[in-house]
Amino acid sequence: MEQAGSPERDLKRLVVPDIGRLLETGDPWEPYQLRDSHGARVEPVATYFKDLLAAGSSASTLRSYGMDLLRWWRFLWAVGGVEWDRAVREDARDFMLWMQLADKPKREHWRRRGKAQPDIPSPRSESRRLPPGAANPVTGKPSVGPKYAASTRAHCETVLRTFYAFHLDRNTGSLLVNPFPLDRSRRAARAHAHHNPEHEHRLERTGRYRPKVPERIPRRIPDEQYTQVFAGLRSDRDRALLAFWVASGARAEELLTARQSDAVVGQQTIGVTRKGTRSYQELPVSPDAFVWLRLYQEGAWRQGVPRGRNQPLWWTLRRPWRPLNYAAARAMFNRTNETLGSNWTLHDLRHTASYRMANDPEMSLAYVQHILAHRYLTTTQKYLTPSRDEVIAAGIAHHTRQEQRRNTPQASPSAPAYNQSALDVLFGRRLG
Template identity: 55%
Template structure:
């Protein structure tokens, strides 16, 4: 337990207790419930989840918010403070602890730490840039984006109960001072921007993508036609991993080069254009799968495991497949990098309107699509290298001053022979 009382809490030696749990239940009206240290359902979190569902948030959002709330509930259990009696002192210490604490090691279902089953690869050390991708692997501490997301979730949770009159009269996670000083006439964008006092600044990064040469290496390392079809679809139409994996066999229209997907956010059905080679690899995979005994029919799943007993392919299984290829190449690409690669290729095509790219990617706002317009890291590095070569090649070329300037006067001022 932590000692109570401001700065007297020992945050360095504090270990978050693994009490409580976020449990998925087979109830469409309540997909997830949070259990406290005694195994009882936390009703205040269930009410917050009901609000999220009323706001058309998908179950995946509830799970994401629930994991942050579970971390906060464990912290409150350690400091022996009820959630409705939490003050700014607990919120501040929680933000400080997340900034310095190491991430807990998950326990595998067989009993050993989850990290023990991961074979080390080149660049897999925490925080060390990968030799192939140039991207640093996950660090030993909580990422800045994780801390920022957690602060936003907890502030929203207490704002909900503050409006409902069921929580503390003051939000433990306040807004930043700068935002509260804005006048009422300030623009909506300025006043609605994230501004939690304990929210860390998240650096703006260029969306990562897989260069063409690296993608060819990645594609060549695949062993099965199913995996080749998956990557061909992901890199051509840019759909999310979950959207592609939940397709049915009736959603494939090879004659029109269309693939029907259910969008993650709106749950709307949309047919997106895909490359010809993606349908070729898909047909090769289907012929192999049907001969092996994979269920066949318009309403059946499109993607299945490769070995019996055949089961629909899940996101975690697809991620494991991608991880095996990464270990072979010594890289650390992610499935979402395939969507970013497709978005970058389409956004950089001058003959393709950006609004068309927005429609294919399923972005609600054009500003989200515009982040793929700047050149990637590799293009920027190549451009700067070319600039340096040009500078080195032109070092001996004499510089002629513009008309009206005397070379002697310039030499006297700048100490250079013109």
């Protein structure tokens, strides 16, 4: 067995096996379980998840944390079966270095398993195939690259550091040190020791192996491309969904969990349960969204979709009727993306609504903050940043004006005339 922190560890040839899994149980008392290669529950992770639930974390948070912990457990198994409570800082260093330089594992889609794939792709798919990480020609957004993104690595480092800090407080097992330490320059000093009260607080306690994450500017769908996306939808349900997302600014999952009683036509509002606080909030919606909703409901009820105030608002289009979940909604939106050759996401619809409200001169930014459920006003102010298309258009207009000035002949400036009264005073002439 290879020793932990061995300098002979060859990360370039390291193969991390796709063993173990994060199991969704459907039990609200334990929504997710981390299972090892033998199918047994990983108890340290189960204890950590229980503490997160008690602190008010949602099931989606547990899933996000669980994927990072599963990646770490697989790495420990791959380097020689290092026990989680025997891991040292060299193991954490190698893990973060492996995430930075290694390619992400390629997993086959479950629909394609066991099926023969054509050797020659269709001309349509070949024309739209882009190298990983390349910018989409329609949206300008980069596609998913072969490496782990800096945000993924930063999130993973934070989760593992807090996981080990939790077990250090509990004196679990033989754990003595946190393999994911704080940065050397910030470990001993008090956070915000020299903070200027006129400025915002910055995150000063960061991990030693945490990467620098560039600040991302939210991307909105331009109006002309939004029209194309809307026209590419196949059903009244999809059009109603898109109209509600762009009009309300709600997150995708928040709108999908709404009930039929939450859509109040008379007040022109939709009620959603917020992601973080789990509080109920009514959001204003445009009239055309309710028009598309009524068209969808009339057709769905005639086909036998369950009807009732406590029934879900959004359903699948085929029998057996099931409430529409996030995966199905994303697949619907991705089909439209394939038709247009774009790579917009469902969250870009929330960004689009945010840009439209924030740039309305007659709407207070404080109202926009409340509608979007932002904790800080600085988060809402990001939507005042000009979009990519606006910046490019302004730059092109600038170069056009510069070219016009260079091509326009300029008249030579005439010499300035002297002031006669000033000359009389200067030379002592008598003023008549």
